[in-house]
Amino acid sequence: MASLFGLARRNWLAFNPSEAPKSAGPLRFGILGAADIAPMALILPAKTHPDVVVQTVAARDPKKAKAYAQKHGIQEVSSSYQDLLDNPNIDCVYIPLPNGLHFEWALRALKAGKHVLLEKPSVDNVTEAEALFKNPILNSPKAPVLLEAAHYAFHPAWTAFMSYVSPTDVSSAKAVLWVPKWKFATDDIRYQYDLGGGALMDLGAYTASALTRVFGAVAEECEECLTQAASYDSRCDQLFKARYKFPGGGRGEMEGDLKAPLDRMSPNIYVEHIPIVVYSAEVGIQVPKDQEVVRIRKIKFSNFVMPTIFHSIQIDDEFLTRKIGDKSGTAIKKWTNSKTIKAYTFKEVDINQPGEPSWTTYRYQLEEFVNKVRGREARQWVGGADSINTAKMIDMAYVAAKLPLRPTSKLVDGSI
Known part of the structure; x- marks a missing residue:
């Protein structure tokens, strides 16, 4: 209650x-x-x-x-x-x-x-x-x-989520974001090419930027991007499914739909790490000198876009012990640890920054924008590098989908 x-x-x-x-x-x-x-x-x-x-x-x-x-x-x-x-x-x-x-x-x-x-x-x-x-x-x-x-990216929940992510150890990640089909009219600006329309431009700005943060880098290439054209303008995508290759061999996926059915509403991020060796003391056990502990971590961040309304971050860690250096997959012992966390203020993640449980992502963003303007x-x-990387990810997806990039302003030469 x-x-x-x-x-x-x-x-x-x-x-x-x-x-x-x-x-x-x-x-x-x-x-x-x-x-x-x-x-x-x-x-x-x-x-x-x-x-x-x-x-x-x-x-x-x-x-x-x-x-x-x-x-x-x-x-x-x-x-x-x-x-x-x-x-x-x-x-x-x-x-x-x-x-x-x-x-x-x-x-x-x-x-x-x-x-x-x-x-x-x-x-x-x-x-x-x-x-x-x-x-x-x-x-x-x-x-x-x-x-x-x-x-x-300004909400404490994102900070909490990233505290469990090790970008260099991420093997795969997927970001999904859907909008109900009744939300936008057929001729909405999101379906108008000359105004920079397209699901990748709208929803992809979230999912692509999230992937770059999770992997700590921009993708090397978009291996595949499947789209469905908007009825108003076929140059604009209404739906996308993209797959990327990241430095080090990690694979990232993202999906978005501007006319999704009501059973696909939660914007989620899924992350899986490669198996890594951890200190046995870190997980509270003792192992013989010729054994080591390996951890495989999976994370699910539910509702990463508007976490103030509700969210959850589920961390599932699978552990095994094996002979030191044994890469055959032979486990001596296996067990799992799981937990679910939430964070509505920075105090909940042991950071001394202002915030209230009712502050939205936009309110946290405004706080930092003002700090920056005031020189704090x-x-x-x-x-700026983050924003450039997001644009690179979206452009890669459009190229892979064989759709034209959104039109470049005639003012890029600075003639204003």
């Missing part, structure tokens, strides 16, 4: 947060586009952050921007995207525009001196990713902060 109460309370507060008193000089955010994701990704998290105010919003349709501002309690409406960027009172810009517009407006925002929180996928392809994240402006004195919003340490971060 107590756990059910905790779940209900946690989720109520996640979606109905109380507003924190604001600091004397908070960071003032502007939102480019009246996007559906912005309330969950920024507006709600900002309510509980004392150093953040969502000041203004701009949309292509001024009437839509005004209605959006009234609905979400945003103080101002900018007349255009550029008007927002030209506003000297705005410190940070959140960009949840269609993928195909990310590169242009992120670059414009950086050149205007704004810190940028950029929705994922950061850009349309690796050419754009390298042009954006390696832009000289990011290495200039007092450079603005640029962050791709891979929000799941950000212990969880998604760097």
Whole structure:
């Protein structure tokens, strides 16, 4: 009963947060586009952050921007995207525009001196990713902060999960993410090629980045990618199944479906390690001098995308003893240890960082984004190299699927 109460309370507060008193000089955010994701990704998290105010919003349709501002309690409406960027009172810009517009407006925002929180996928392809994240402006004195919003990586549950993963020992991993078939209309931007649509662009931004973190590297190649075309535009994938080869011989898989049946809802990650020799004292046993202990670890992270709602991390360790150096597989003794853990705050993983059980992945992300902007340490971060690697993974999959890469902006030469 107590756990059910905790779940209900946690989720109520996640979606109905109380507003924190604001600091004397908070960071003032502007939102480019009246996007559906912005309330969950920024507006709600900002309510509980004392150093953040969502000041203004701009949309292509001024009437839509005004209605959006009234609905979400945003103080101002900018007349255009550029008007927002030209506003000297705005410190940070959140960009949840269609993928195909990310590169242009992120670059414009950086050149205007704004810190940028950029929705994922950061850009349309690796050419754009390298042009954006390696832009000289990011290495200039007092450079603005640029962050791709891979929000799941900021939650304590991800930190807890990775504490059981040894990237160099991973033999295989699989990341899956599905969206119910009723979620997006047939002509949604996710099915429009010129706007950077495609399941790999949307869901693959999660699964591909998760695989690079689990393996600690970008894949060497995508060996196979099977897709199903969207009915609106055959250049856009509605479903994908990709298989990668990673350095050292590890194999990674990822699956995503924008029109999945209701029985395939949980976004999960599965990891298996190679057999490794461990100290017998580590597992609390004594073995003869001519024997060694070997461990094979399997991990399942259920609901890695929105762990605040619910999640579990199951660790199954299979042990065996064998003669030292015996690779034949002959076991003298076998046993297993299993446990399931959860982490809603960093205190639960013995890390001294702020957090509440009701904080969503987006709230934890905002905490670190503000830390970075303020010049404080950000212990969880998604760097430019991470974003470039994610773009590489997605491009590899499109090449393997024999689908065109999403179109490259004409502005990659920096002519803004």
